[in-house]
Amino acid sequence: MTSAALPADDTRDAGTGADGSAEQPWLRLDRRMIAVDLVQLVLAQIPTIVAVQVFDVPLTPGEIWPVAVIAVFGVVSTVNGIARWIKTRYRVTDEYVERRTGFLVRKYRRVRRDRIRSVDSQATLKLRIAGLRVVTFGAGQENTAREKALALNAVSRETAERLRRELIGDDSATAEGDEPDGDVLARVRYGWIVYNIFNVWAYVAAVSLLFSAYMFVTTFGIDPWELIDRVVDREAMGWPAFTLLVLAVTGAIGVAGLAVTFVTGFWDFTLSRVATDGGTALRTRQGLLRTREINRDDARLRGAQIREPLLWRWMGMAETSVLTTGLSIWSEAPVILPRGPVRVARPVVARVLGRTPSPLDTDLARHPGGALRRRLLWGTVFAAVVTGGVAWAGATTAEVGPDAWWITGAVVWPLGLLLAVAAYRSLGHALVDEYLVVRSGLVARATSALQRRAVSGVSVRQSILQRRLGLATVAVSTAAGEGGYEAPDMATPDALAFATASSPGLLTPFLVPTPAPSSPTTEPTPAAEAAPAVEPGPAADTSPATSPATPPAAGPTPPTAPDA
Amino acid sequence: MAEVQDAAARPRRYASPEDPGAGAVRLRPPANRVERRAIGWWALRAGVQVAVAAGLLGALYAFVEPARPWLGAPITAVLAAGAAYTAVTPWVRYSVHRWETTDEAVYSRTGWWVREWRAAPISRIQTVDTLRGPFAQMLGLATLVVTTASARGAVRIGGLDAAVAETEAKRLTRITQQTPGDQT
Structure with a gap:
């Protein structure tokens, strides 16, 4: 309980001296999670009891298994939860967050406090009712070492709040829900629901919903086909019409499911910038049944990305995320806005990055x-x-x-x-002050702006076909976001300039000037003579339009100024 | 193919990053070649890949009788392409693969169909490993793997002499430790 957690503060304050960390007591998870687990255990048995007692389903494996799975799952997760409560101890010392856990295999993990980049708290409905939160400490290990983040599942709401304050020093927050949100950058508009319900996931959601419903009702001895026959006459309709009907109904169910997911998931969604003692953080807060709050340290912010799916570009749909170090791209953490109109996303990105106009709004150079x-x-x-x-x-x-x-x-x-x-047409690139901006992608056009200081490696790639076309692809690697960003198929001289400028100084020692007259004679490919080129190789050097000095300078990409 | 652009904007054909056209800066090749023994290493690896692919198809041919009529052509194609791949690419790779380390950066050139020039700054290096597979051990070779904080940023230099790779790994680790910064 909270009372158990509070002395920790006192002890730490008393012993912040030389080796205060050694005396720091180990704390338990919150006791209320046992109650939650027990309630869940009881609830999980209800379907089986109802099936057997009310519907007289025989107790044979073949008949009972769908509800039995639920019952067994309930038992396993309760045992698991209680074992976790018994075996987990954690503490926050001056230097580390430490956790011991594991029943059969003892695990000890610690994360350096100065490495912690985000402290998230989230809660499913059952945890919320009990006033509990799951706290996750993000330290970048998900991206680099492919480790799971250190999580405490679960502690009381107050402890979660206190941990967050202690570790990322967020003073603005006193308790969830009733505090000023800091500088609010965006709030959800429920009209955006139209951007979130029409996609293929509707069918996936519908199929999984219908499948569980089917399994469930068959267990209770109801034949769903009989029900369907009562409503529609399959024979009279004919198969094509029936298939269309099934598709329409399934689609409608899926859309309804996604609508519910959107409203409950993004309920009261707020994106704000809050003050922490080390600086500022971007905070999103959302959820009706399962609440979720994520704080992203601004010191880790390295850029932003807007994705525009091809099929929905006509309605201006955009997915907006930030590029930061230390947040797993597989989680929801980098997403800072629900799918919504791009005209809303762009100004939000400008405010998030603190730059107007935002680097994502720059005119990008077209590719050759x-x-x-x-x-x-x-x-x-x-x-x-x-x-x-x-x-x-x-x-x-x-x-x-x-x-x-x-x-x-x-x-x-x-x-x-x-x-x-x-x-x-989706290809493009630019350099805007400290940002490099690249855009590409067919199914979803992604425009990414990444700070140059975040670049931790540069590569220039060229296949034989690309070389034939005078193209090269520049890729930068970074600890932020997806780990790497590409500008595919730039004109080779532009690619070199872009690569050089994307990480100032890195490529400089490996660059040399080309002596002007030598290049025509160093054409090494025998294919150059054999290939029936539209424009013969040697002619390129003599034609007045592409005189030797012109091509690199007259490319359609003025913003790429080489640093060398 | 219609030429939609104006002539001045047209990129030069056959422009490699090491030969982008007159007047432009170009990348120079990294200073060091890999070991000549690496040709054998690449050939062994390519041979194994081809053998596995052909072996799978061959097993299908042997055990699934209905598939026989149309499996003959793919097996022949795999064997022919595989033989060419095994015979040619190691030599191409040997002419392409080069590497260099300075006090500031690791720089490599790799690839046979897609060539890649890759540079990573020492200040961002997180780990330096050497890797030795069975064939590499047989030939006294090693791969130097330099990783940065990025999931996609590793620089891998294969076909080095095992002792050279070891020395280089030690040197890079030493320089990395002297360079401050949290590598992100």
Whole structure:
């Protein structure tokens, strides 16, 4: 309980002397979690009892298993929870957060306090009712060492609050819910629900919902097909119409499910910047049943990203996240806004990064035509493979008609070319003061702005085809966000300039000036002469438009000023 | 293919980062080659990969009778392409793979189809490891793996002499420890 946790503060204050950490007592998790586990144990048995007592389901494995799974799961998780309470001790010393746990395998973990980048607290409904929180200490290990974050599951709400204050020194907060939110950057608008319910996950959600419902009702001896037959006459409708109906109903169920998920998940969502004693932090707070609060230390902020899915670009949908070190990209932590209109996302990003206009709003340099040609080629290859496959199937099997291949080709090739153009149009790059901005992606166009000081490695890549087209891809690696960001298919001289500027000083020792006259003679590929180039290799050097000095200087990418 | 751009914006063909065109700066190759024995190492590894792929198809051919009529061509193709891959790529790699370490950075050039020039600053290095697989041990080779705080930023230099890799790892670890910063 809270009272058990409070002396910890006193002891620490008394013994903050030379070796205060040694005397720091080990604390237990909150006792109330046992009560929560026991209630859960009882609740988990109810379906089985109801099935057996009310519906007279026979106690045979074949009949009872769906509810039995729930019952067994309840027992296992209760035993697990109680064992965790018995065996877990934690303490916060001057230097470390330490935790001992494990029943069969004893585990000891500690995280240096100065490495802790975020302290999150979240609670499922059952924990909230009991006034408990799960506290997660993020220290960047998820990204680099692929370790799980250190978590305390669960402590009281007050202890969670106190830990957060102690570890990331957030003075603005006294208790959840009833404090000023600091500088509010954004609040959810429930109208954004339209951005969050129409996607493929609707079908996934619906199928899983329907499947559990099916398993559940069959256990109680109800045949769902009978119910369906009572509502619609499958035979009279015919299969195509029935399939359409099923798709529509499933879709509607999925959309409803996602709508509920959105409203409960993003209930009262607030993004704000709060003061901490070491600086500031970005805080999101959300949730109706399961509450979640995440604090992201601004000292770890390295940039931002806006993703715009291709299918929804017409309605301006954007997903907004921050690039920080120490937050796992697989968690929800980097996401700072629910899916919503891009015209809302852009100003929010500007305020988050503290820069107007935001680096994401800059005009990006377009990539050369070679990048388009490369994509058109891939689109054509893809169409050719598909068409070839259909033609082969048409020649060898009776099911596929002899005309199918050219119909497929007529549909797939233009589609491939269209997607190639879309992919090309999403390419872009720029350097804006301390930020490098890259944009790419077909299915979801992602525009990322990353601070140059966060770059921890640079690479320039070039396949043989790219070399033929005079293109190169620049990739930077970083501890923040996805770990790496790419500017695909830039003109080679621009790529070098961009790579050089993206991490000032790193490539400088490896760069040398090119003596002007030597380059035409050092064309090493024999393919240069053999390939039926649209524009013959040697001619490029003599044509007045592309005189030797022109190409690198006249590229369409002025913002890439080399540092060298 | 329609030339949509104006001529001045057209990039130069065959422009490699080491030869981007007159007047521009270019990357120079890293100073050191890898060991010549690495050709054998790459060939052994490629051979094993090809053998595994062909072996799987061969097992299918042997045990699944209905698949036989159409499995012959893929097996032949895999063997032919695999033989070419095993024969050619080690030599291409040997001409491409180069490396260099300075007091500030690790710099490498790798790849046979996709060439990659990669540099990582010493100040961001988190760990320096040497790695020796069975073939590498047989040939007295080692791979130097330099990781930074990024999940994607590791610089791997294969085909080094085991002793060279060991010395280099020690030297980099020493410099890294002298360089302050939390590597992120």
